[in-house]
Amino acid sequence: MPTRALVIGGLVLGCIYGVFMGLYGATRPDTSSFLQLLATTLKVPLLFLLTLCVTFPSLYVFSALAGSRLKFEQTLRLLLAAVAINLALLASLGPVVGFFTLSTQSYPFMIVLNVIMLGFSGLWGLIFLRRALVHVFAPKEPDAPVTLDIAVDGSDIAPVEGPVKGQEGSSDDGSADVTVPLVGAPAIPILPGASPYARSLRRDRPEEPGLLVFRGWLVVYGVVGAQMGWVLRPFIGSPDLPFTWFREREGNFLQGLFDAIASLFS
Amino acid sequence: MSLIATTNDLLRTRHPERLVESLPTRQLILLLIVAGFAYGAIMGSYTLRPLQALFSGTKVPILLTASSIVCLPSFFVINTLLGLRDDFPVVFRALISTQLTMAIVLVSLAPFTAFAYLSVEDYNFAKVFNGIMFLVASLAGHVQLGRVYEPLIQRDPRHRIGRRAWLTLYIVVTIQLAWMLRPFVGAPGMPTAFFRDGVWDNAYVVVINEVWNLFTR
Structure with missing residues (x-):
């Protein structure tokens, strides 16, 4: 309309x-x-x-x-x-x-x-x-990686992304792959429900x-x-x-x- | 139109210091003056005196810039002493974006101020209300500053001291500057003026005297 x-x-x-x-x-x-x-x-x-x-x-x-x-x-x-x-x-x-x-x-x-x-x-x-x-x-859709905008050194290094397959159905909301690319640092893959950080990440949703x-x-x-x-x-x-x-x-x-x-x- | 686009970019960017670097200086100054004037004009229209609105409109951009200019030299020296001079250009641009954010937030709050004047006919309420609006704008500016400072602090914790030094300096100077630049709202019984009598008084001495009187009376 x-x-x-x-x-x-x-x-x-x-x-x-x-x-x-x-x-x-x-x-x-x-x-x-x-x-x-x-x-x-x-x-x-x-x-x-x-x-x-x-x-x-x-x-x-x-x-x-x-x-x-x-x-x-x-x-x-x-x-x-x-x-x-x-x-x-x-x-x-x-x-x-x-x-x-x-x-x-x-x-x-x-x-x-x-x-x-x-x-x-x-x-x-x-x-x-x-x-x-x-x-x-x-x-957004579960396959999209969650990007945390943490610039470690404030420089323009492109984020490194590496999606990692998660165990399907292992989390409460059924979301599968969550990847947190840190700018200027190697990507840290997070499996849903695998680490306490992943849980806290989902709880306070960026x-x-x-x-x-x-x-x-x-x-x-x-x-x-x-x-x-x-x-x-x-x-x-x-x-x-x-x-x-x-x-x-x-x-x-x-x-x-x-x-x-x-x-x-x- | 480009001013509005700049405003939008400033609000949405996660790297205000880079945006400030990429924009022409004239554009930044224009944005600060236009936004500051707009809020000031609304702020000064409490008594519906056009001249007071014009004066207040002129004074808000001064308030937003002058205290930063006064504090910058000592801030530069403090950064140098902390060994952070290489980052100073980034921090400097972050400070510019902070003041611009304050001005933009103030404009967006201007309808509230106008509506508050319309709803409640009380000079003290008007003063307190404007104080709250400036506080909200300052907090928003602070958040914007934090976006630049966070990665800096992560890399070098001494930036934390730098940021605290800036905040302390800035607040101390701004309070006195705001006192000097009175009246912003314009008391109904007082004449329209750019400065009040006693412009060179000291805000802190006045407050100390008030407190002293409270206890000795």
Whole structure:
């Protein structure tokens, strides 16, 4: 799928959920506002777009530093795909939100419901991303020698490679031949399961740092996304306040969520 | 476009010192200035004063280069005394790649800084947040430096002393330099300025005085 299709598809899906989310503002008894419906329709895709804009540059820089095999375009497309899945699920939850909007007057309930919907679909997007990443960073086909980039003297001596047949099925994951060519040193063949070094090599997998960067990024993405939602509020539109495109800078996402939950119980 | 390609190569290479050698000096300087300025401009836009953003943008490349220049002569002599002068060109290029990596990482973190300014209206938070961003960038630069130093240390353990000497010198000098170059964020109540009053104050004396006041008050 081309990158542009991913972006446009994502934006459309975001708008669909935005319509259902903004429905509350449009159907409030006293202060109904179609502007709120319009604002929310535009803000939901914007929320995802801006979150990606904020978090993507550093993700790319750190994954490249950590030795990720993914190129710029590939990294971007992977994330766009994850966001598109997130938005597809979110859009499909739209009718549920619409149903509750028409059957509920409680504003705090709508806040909590929307946070749950966004959180739930976001989690799915991240699960997809994680699965894709494990696939991307998984060791390649078992016959490929694992190259440890240890330059002993910093000179340009070509790596010496000497694949050695391993005993098939002797290791847990069925990988067969592992050769560690040391630059500037004779190749050290390692039979899987034969030496403790081979085991430790497989356990800390040399290509893991890239995966680690992505894992850390998932947390950052979640935090920025939640706070971005707070910065872009109002999405639903409080029944006591007139329509505004944006609210004052104050508080943060967690504070707002706890307030909504607290007022549900009071 | 070639700047972006250079950035990409710098991030992906496992031999930054060789890459630095192969690139034209002008390209390296340009990259450092552009990247440093970009982060500085965002950093200085806390109060939305364009002049402060311009000042901060100018100061970040200075911060990234000046302390290295101050430390280089003593670092060169230390390397010579350790008997490592033959490796100095490699180490020197590694240091250049470290500063470039810092600048690149800083730019990639700039959206976070802008977003933090947008989310939280608190000057102290802004200061601490920028401190964390610089810390992250420094750590990334340190990792890049380690990539060059690791094989060197394996061959000659005296390089370990060389690296520690560099880090100590660099940190001590950079803290004072950063203090001199204040303000970076620009306090809301203070006028826009390239330097604060008391530019020649000493960061360490200020800290010692603060601690002293804490206990004697």
